[in-house]
Amino acid sequence: MLADQLQAMKRRALDEIRGTSADVKTSLQPQDHEVQSHADEAEAERLGDVRFAEIEIDRARLLDIEQAEQRMADGRYGVCADCGDAIPRERLLAQPAAIRCAACQTAAENKLRRP
Template sequence: MTRNDLIRSLVNKLQRRAAEIQEMVRTEFAELQHVSDHTVGDAGDRGIESHASELTSRMAESESRELADIEEALERLRDGTFGDCEDCGKSIPMNRLQVVPHARRCVRCQKASENSQLMAV
């Protein structure tokens, strides 16, 4: 299979994942709205509902970030930079793109980026 064939396969994978995430986020926000509309009971019940709402909100936030990453990957595909590391400019290996199709960096540059973020904290 050629690199172009693999990229087409990855695009389909990205588009399917984006649709899945959009549906999950819609469902999670609907659940949050339902919980906030129907909060009754004692302090323990409200505490459990609050905790569940917080977890659902965090999941939705994470999924929204993944969706943004996917949309950026599709934009890179349109502008011809998909599969190129945004830091060093080299081609991201296909095995990495198969695992993380929305990858913006090669493994070496990703590790360097994560290390610099850790140092900043």
């Protein structure tokens, strides 16, 4: 069940990457028949930046999924990377690529927030 969920997430991430990549290529094509203002050019550049950011997010999600699949193959799936305890099934159902139990994830996020 969790392996199927990871596969579905992987397919969605790949589809989103392909779709966004195609959108970026289309938006970068010159439109000879249109008069472009500086505002139009700035908006096109902003949209391109947003699409590239979306691709990076999707790539990171894809990497997380592939790492979860590797942990599954190695027999390490569902074990917290920090404390070594089992990650509750409910958490894995909600976040199949989770590498930490909820307590350790909260602690890791709190460390990142501290200046």
